[in-house]
Amino acid sequence: xxxxxxxxxxxxxxxxxxxxxxxxxxxxxxxxxxxxxxxxxxxxxxxxxxxxxxxxxxxxxxxxxxxxxxxxxxxxxxxxxxxxxxxxxxxxxxxxxxxxxxxxxxxxxxxxxxxxxxxxxxxxxxxxxxxxxxxxxxxxxxxxxxxxxxxxxxxxxxxxxx
Amino acid sequence: xxxxxxxxxxxxxxxxxxxxxxxxxxxxxxxxxxxxxxxxxxxxxxxxxxxxxxxxxxxxxxxxxxxxxxxxxxxxxxxxxxxxxxxxxxxxxxxxxxxxxxxxxxxxxxxxxxxxxxxxxxxxxxxxxxxxxxxxxxxxxxxxxxxxxxxxxxxxxxxxxxxxxxxxxxxxxxxxxxxxxxxxxxxxxxxxxxxxxxxxxxxxxxxxxxxxxxxxxxxxxxxxxxxxxxxxxxxxxxxxx
Numbered sequence: 001x002x003x004x005x006x007x008x009x010x011x012x013x014x015x016x017x018x019x020x021x022x023x024x025x026x027x028x029x030x031x032x033x034x035x036x037x038x039x040x041x042x043x044x045x046x047x048x049x050x051x052x053x054x055x056x057x058x059x060x061x062x063x064x065x066x067x068x069x070x071x072x073x074x075x076x077x078x079x080x081x082x083x084x085x086x087x088x089x090x091x092x093x094x095x096x097x098x099x100x101x102x103x104x105x106x107x108x109x110x111x112x113x114x115x116x117x118x119x120x121x122x123x124x125x126x127x128x129x130x131x132x133x134x135x136x137x138x139x140x141x142x143x144x145x146x147x148x149x150x151x152x153x154x155x156x157x158x159x160x161x162x
Numbered sequence: 163x164x165x166x167x168x169x170x171x172x173x174x175x176x177x178x179x180x181x182x183x184x185x186x187x188x189x190x191x192x193x194x195x196x197x198x199x200x201x202x203x204x205x206x207x208x209x210x211x212x213x214x215x216x217x218x219x220x221x222x223x224x225x226x227x228x229x230x231x232x233x234x235x236x237x238x239x240x241x242x243x244x245x246x247x248x249x250x251x252x253x254x255x256x257x258x259x260x261x262x263x264x265x266x267x268x269x270x271x272x273x274x275x276x277x278x279x280x281x282x283x284x285x286x287x288x289x290x291x292x293x294x295x296x297x298x299x300x301x302x303x304x305x306x307x308x309x310x311x312x313x314x315x316x317x318x319x320x321x322x323x324x325x326x327x328x329x330x331x332x333x334x335x336x337x338x339x340x341x342x343x344x345x346x347x348x349x350x351x352x353x354x355x356x357x358x359x360x361x362x363x364x365x366x367x368x369x370x371x372x373x374x375x376x377x378x379x380x381x382x383x384x385x386x387x388x389x390x391x392x393x394x395x396x397x398x399x400x401x402x403x
Binding site: 041087088089090091092093095096115116 | 197260261263266291293329332333334335366367368369371372
């Protein structure tokens, strides 16, 4: 061991603002893009949509019964930015739900989705009595759906970020 | 009105009503509690008519071969009628789906062993989107059924069964839809003598419950139509809505 120094000095540089910077980052990432109401009578689809959109930084409340979704919306209409709803649902179709949602809060965006071929006739009957902001053909990947939602809420999102 | 109510767990009674409760030339109303039950019904119906019938026919032919000497022993009218039916071409089954896509119905049928494509190719099975049948007006469905009825006669088939999901009429507006629906149901007579069509108008309970009692009564054309209301069994596991 002769000739070797008896003392080893280690210098570790720690950023002073390490924690604070990181917290700031986390806060920024945690900020939801928008609050969504998701309605699909197929519980599997409702679950997958909810999980996928949550991972993409949306706040999501999902329902399989449109009547319950409407009840929730009536109490929290100002909290929601967009409703994503299936069209063909027993009890209350997505078209009727969209109409009621728009009556309560016309500022909320509505995107309807369907597993059926999107038929112009099907929707021409809806317009102009129901203002729908977009349509989505199922199945759709979460990334494409996220893009579609972001496109639809563009203005609202900017307003949220101001 | 011959209205019956049965729990979804009593599947045998449900299928009996489907097979025997509604005769050729009659239109009946079915109210189902959830899509799972409805899927079970139409898959079983197709199985019974297209698969089981083929098997029975084969058995009957085997018996015929083995009992040539006793061929005059068929004195029972029911047996003769059954035998006669077996010798006929099978029914044409039309499924007008609304809450399931056409592909989903095909998938459900395949899952219970129905060779869907073969029956479609042989003209015994037709699956359509109810929307296309009822929109822009209900004449589309009526014309389709009339064409199938005519084809069944020409091909010597037993008849036509129409299993139609009525969800289309609840798509837009309940108030407006009810009058359209009632007039459509009224146009389907409860009984046509000599007719070869068995019609089943199938309603999801949550759609049906949107109607007022007076509208439900009108739907049953002032009590002349047979109806079966299936209620959810306590043992049902919620599968969907």
